Amino acid sequence: MSRKQSDNTRTTDPRFKIAHREAIIGIALAIFNFIWWFGFAYGLGSRAPEDYTYIWGLPDWFFYSCVLGFIIMCILVIVITKYFLKEVPLDADPSHIDQPKEGPTKQ
């Protein structure tokens, strides 16, 4: 592997731009997940146990934080996968990247 690259003119692989965007989506999802999980668990859960209400028999803080939170994360992941992630070829040789060969992104 040659390590001598002083020029900034060489364009980076355009697939990496997509990859970087998707990594940021991953971080955003995790932050949202954490806020939802933490907010309901400790926002509602810090009340006295006798003040809890029960949904499907489960304590409300737990239902919102862990059950509903999990369902919402699943929906978000499905939507993001379907509409925001791009299909790119993964081969080492990036010569044919302009035409994603795996068909349209959404279907």
Added chain:
Amino acid sequence: MNIGVIIPLVIFLIGIFAIGFIASKQMSGEGGFLQQYFLGGRELGGFVLAMTMVATYGSASSFLGGPGTAYTVGFGWILLAMTQVVTGYFVLLILGKKFAILGRKYNAVTMIDFLKARYNSPLVAILSAIAIIVFLFSAMTAQWVGGGRLIESLTGLQYTTALFIFAISVLVYVTIGGFRAVALTDAVQGAVMVIGTLVLLIGVIIAGGGVPAIMQDLINENPRLVTPYGADGTLTAAYVSSFWILVGVGVVGLPQMAVRAMSYKSSRAMHRALVIGTIVTGFIMLNMHLIGVFARPIMPGIEIGDKVIPLVALEVLPPWLAGVVLAAPMAAIMSTVDSLLLLVSSAIVKDVYLNFIKPEASETTVKLMSFGVTGILGIIVFLFALQPPELLIFLNLFAFGGLEAAFIWPVVLGLYWKYGNKYGAILSMITGIAAYIAIHFYNTANGNLLGVHTVTLPVVLSLAAYIIGSLAVKREAYQF
């Protein structure tokens, strides 16, 4: 014990054995033996990829130790366990396509191959190999002990005999079948885990007289069981939140997860795996830990956490169905062990032997080495597991956190930060592991520093070390 319980378990073991054996026959020559044996030829589809990630990650602690703790601690522990949902999408999104593309570009078969090529440094490779061999070896031993104990408690066999049965069933298919056998059996084991979880949840709810009745029993016993703070009120928000690092986002740094993130065949496979992985991880974690809590009013007074799930399954289900359900923890343990075994073997064969000892080894030698090392490793682990070390979760988490602190930044920033270099990587790995060990002993003696789990500070320190090391010695942009 009950023969009705044993029959489904035996069928399960034979089935896994058969699948592993069939998979081993499919090893085609394409891409060379090493790619085939240690990476399945980068051909995993979405379903198998998702299942092998979930099953590798889900271990004895997800099915025995974790629910056992939830039994004692209450809903606070389920809250903690749910931090793991993030692993379902985070690992694949963060390592993502860039890791898969670079893995192919570097022709990397292991995570260490990737690190070695990215940092162009043999020292990085040797340090990583040592860390993986030491830590994952201990994790693997703990899982074997768990597997042996489980068979022992279900069948009434001697521990040695039970362990032997477990060892043989795993060793044969991993040794001859390699990664593809591991991934395919993981897919089946993952499915068994899902089914077992669902059946047992239903059984427990019925036996407890419905969720509201169970909840009333819990409140009558101790209202704190239904709060996020644990049965004795000592689970703090900071401590529980720090598990977001240990069993959540930090999982990105685990070699057994990272290697899977370069094993898939296409972007589409990765997209499918994201969805399936998130749903399956959340489903298993949520419901297994709920079962642990729900078991409390049904069977009060169980002292040993690991026995909660086996005992409650035998209590609330007919024997044959209990056998089906108890194949789930067995599957969880086997699917973790098989992945770790292959990974440690790849670290020895590919990263140490081929890199440093005999790079010109012939294809035949490599083949013999791979089979031989995998088999011998299995036997050594078996011998270690005969004298079982205590505290299964303890060892497991130690290996977990240590590896996360060592690898998370060299892998993630190696992918995304062009100024990251070998000085940063080496400093980061050493800092991460040293800090983990130091803080572990500090926490054992004095209680948790800052009230958070041991892993937290080492991960922060290794980040600082990575950045300082990369910028201080030689600031040079890396061209991907």
